Amino acid sequence: MAQIIGLPKLSPTMEEGVLVKWVKKVGDKVSPGDLVAEVETDKANMDFTIEDEGTVLHLFVKEGETVKLGAPVAILGKPGEDIAALIAQGAAPAAAPAAAPPTPAKPAPVAASPAAAAKPAPVAAAAKPAPVVAAAPGPGPAPGGRLLASPLAKTLAVELGIDLRTVTGSGPGGRIVERDVRAAASDGPRAVATTAIVAAPAVASTAAASADTALATVGEQAGDWIDVPASNMRKRIAARLTEAKRDVPHFYLMRRFDPAPLLAFRTRLNALLGDRGKVSVNDLIVKSAALALRRVPACNAAWVGDAIRRYQRVHVGIAVAIEDGLVTPVVRDADLKGLGVVAAEVADLAKRARERALKGHEITGSTFTVSNLGMFNIERFTAIINPPEAAILAVGGISDEPVVKDGAVVPGKRMTLTLSCDHRVIDGALGAKLLAVIVEQLEAPEALAL
Amino acid sequence: MAVISYREALNQAMREEMERDQDVFVMGEEVGHYNGAYKVTQGLLQRFSERRVVDTPIAEMGFAGIGVGAAMVGLRPIVEFMTWNFSLVAIDQIVNSAAKMFQMSGGQFNIPIVFRGPSGPAVQVGSQHSQALESWYAHVPGLAVALPSTAYDAKGLLKTAIRDDNPVVFMEGETLYGTTGEVPEAEYLIPFGQGDIKRAGADITLVAWSRMVHVCLDAAKVLADDGIDCEVVDPRTLRPLDVPIIVDSVRKTGRCVIAEVGWPSAGFGAEIAYQVQRHCLDALDAPVERVCSDDVPMPYAKNLEDEVQPQVADVVAAVRRALYLDA
Numbered sequence: 001m002a003q004i005i006g007l008p009k010l011s012p013t014m015e016e017g018v019l020v021k022w023v024k025k026v027g028d029k030v031s032p033g034d035l036v037a038e039v040e041t042d043k044a045n046m047d048f049t050i051e052d053e054g055t056v057l058h059l060f061v062k063e064g065e066t067v068k069l070g071a072p073v074a075i076l077g078k079p080g081e082d083i084a085a086l087i088a089q090g091a092a093p094a095a096a097p098a099a100a101p102p103t104p105a106k107p108a109p110v111a112a113s114p115a116a117a118a119k120p121a122p123v124a125a126a127a128k129p130a131p132v133v134a135a136a137p138g139p140g141p142a143p144g145g146r147l148l149a150s151p152l153a154k155t156l157a158v159e160l161g162i163d164l165r166t167v168t169g170s171g172p173g174g175r176i177v178e179r180d181v182r183a184a185a186s187d188g189p190r191a192v193a194t195t196a197i198v199a200a201p202a203v204a205s206t207a208a209a210s211a212d213t214a215l216a217t218v219g220e221q222a223g224d225w226i227d228v229p230a231s232n233m234r235k236r237i238a239a240r241l242t243e244a245k246r247d248v249p250h251f252y253l254m255r256r257f258d259p260a261p262l263l264a265f266r267t268r269l270n271a272l273l274g275d276r277g278k279v280s281v282n283d284l285i286v287k288s289a290a291l292a293l294r295r296v297p298a299c300n301a302a303w304v305g306d307a308i309r310r311y312q313r314v315h316v317g318i319a320v321a322i323e324d325g326l327v328t329p330v331v332r333d334a335d336l337k338g339l340g341v342v343a344a345e346v347a348d349l350a351k352r353a354r355e356r357a358l359k360g361h362e363i364t365g366s367t368f369t370v371s372n373l374g375m376f377n378i379e380r381f382t383a384i385i386n387p388p389e390a391a392i393l394a395v396g397g398i399s400d401e402p403v404v405k406d407g408a409v410v411p412g413k414r415m416t417l418t419l420s421c422d423h424r425v426i427d428g429a430l431g432a433k434l435l436a437v438i439v440e441q442l443e444a445p446e447a448l449a450l
Numbered sequence: 451m452a453v454i455s456y457r458e459a460l461n462q463a464m465r466e467e468m469e470r471d472q473d474v475f476v477m478g479e480e481v482g483h484y485n486g487a488y489k490v491t492q493g494l495l496q497r498f499s500e501r502r503v504v505d506t507p508i509a510e511m512g513f514a515g516i517g518v519g520a521a522m523v524g525l526r527p528i529v530e531f532m533t534w535n536f537s538l539v540a541i542d543q544i545v546n547s548a549a550k551m552f553q554m555s556g557g558q559f560n561i562p563i564v565f566r567g568p569s570g571p572a573v574q575v576g577s578q579h580s581q582a583l584e585s586w587y588a589h590v591p592g593l594a595v596a597l598p599s600t601a602y603d604a605k606g607l608l609k610t611a612i613r614d615d616n617p618v619v620f621m622e623g624e625t626l627y628g629t630t631g632e633v634p635e636a637e638y639l640i641p642f643g644q645g646d647i648k649r650a651g652a653d654i655t656l657v658a659w660s661r662m663v664h665v666c667l668d669a670a671k672v673l674a675d676d677g678i679d680c681e682v683v684d685p686r687t688l689r690p691l692d693v694p695i696i697v698d699s700v701r702k703t704g705r706c707v708i709a710e711v712g713w714p715s716a717g718f719g720a721e722i723a724y725q726v727q728r729h730c731l732d733a734l735d736a737p738v739e740r741v742c743s744d745d746v747p748m749p750y751a752k753n754l755e756d757e758v759q760p761q762v763a764d765v766v767a768a769v770r771r772a773l774y775l776d777a
Contacts, residue, residue, distance in 0.1 A: 150734060150735045150736060151731045151732045151733070151734050151735075152704045152732065152733050152734055152735040153735065154732070155732040155733070170774065171736070171774045172774060177735045177736065177774060178704055178735040
């Protein structure tokens, strides 16, 4: 019997995807494991494989369209089946985008409450504003289903790509005001925020000026800015990093150390490797972090609300900048792998990240992340934790500096590592211990071979 | 630049305009021999003779009407009310004759008249003599309403009022006559409908006119100690109203407090609040706050008089409410 196939979750944080390319077309037979389509998620282009058997009878979605998770994409069945009812059923929600996607396994909230569905919800909500004073501050809509936000906060949220439902309001009755949205955005994409500050009055001004000639002198010139539509990935990064910076109590620990032994060690390693590959400074730091997490397991952990989850394996994420975004492919069991293997894996992951060819499992499940901006001559920086991980290591560049050795100032090298810690999981002394072990191993890099 | 009093600035404006234009003359109670109840017309009688500085009986309706008639035949009268409180006797001449004559005559008569005098609460003069009536006159089409807050504005606006071919209600701050400020020697005019930023700031817009400008500037100083950066906007004329200057400011700050010494109900601040929400809705981060006098006739006792009128602390409190710092 014919059935509707919904868009499956292809990455853990996926909420929607762009159907990039249909591999199968109407009339094609498919069996479990077959590649049906390519879907761009917030992370990468993913393969959409099918778990059922049958013939493709109908496609709901055109290439390039954005589809919500669970929304119907195709009908599968036997050739010649009458699928008119299914097409109508699948097409219906598309006409009303606000409706929840009909995933058979998970009934939509509206369906669960027939009374609520029968009553036109927007009218009910508008007619009965939430009591302003009674509502307690907190994220999400106020009692009564209304989200209290000032007009400015709403305008700003649209411009900064902030979901107001994720913002905690500090105004009366939990009303979200400008400062809350700016706080939520402050550690997201900085350039976007700056543009919006300029654009905000301009947008309002244009609208009002056209409506009232008395305000003709108020308006700003059109063309003073452009809005670049945010990609799925960019929106997701904005939301995730905002959440992380706002909800995770970060603190930062910094260590400067002498990278000279590390550089010498790397030179020896690369000589030994010859044309079998190269080990980078970053690979050595990844390896050191992995070993250190094994020695200080309390840091290889996550805050899960009512417990601290200690991971039993060490998977290190590597932050990789790609065009208009950022992904963190994962070196699994990095503590157990030899330096050559780590180096080869990192090189391969980074290359495929830039080609957007990573699979879902390759970008999920890290327990700690290393972010390196040394190649951009950044001396040191603080990174935002990649939740649910409890820490992230920010790696700065190597600089030539005068250093004091045996009471004399001599030329030397210095490098700075900054560990951002989630204070709910890692206290100061614990974080310091992890950083100390990482640095100790880098200063005596033979330890990395043990 | 010369530092002169608000009173002297008004006197200079009249003196210069009377010298410039023979048709300009002053009339009112005690404007001549007594040099004006508040000495604003000091020396004009000596300079311009009784033909152009005319003492009138205590009969506001009568001399206001004579002023309108004089304007109709081509003169340019400046009619002084001893205080704007007394203009209520003459309000029919101002509202029904002066404001409407141009329209009702099909454009045959311009009414180039200035009604001027002290306005707003004074000190211990009782409820009949201590009122801010600008909202009444700003309500009427056909009138311009100017309320200078500084000596500079007083001179520039009064010269514009005298040269205006239409009736102008010119309200001087009764408690501002002795205040001083820089006034250029060279001639200048301030066009109607052009407000002024009396203090630039980033966090909140305070809109005020006449004496309340000074109350707001004092409040801004207090708030600056808490790191709150107030912008004080003085529209200078309520009709025509410089909506763009207010709108620009509120779009910049996202918040607005309107401070007026008049009563709250149907006060002019309500009109400004309307304009702000109309043009700045998407820029507002909090409801517009208003600071007004209490909704009572002015008491005589000094302590109660202070209690009724908006003080620096009231403006500070309103700003803090608008910033959600206090409930």
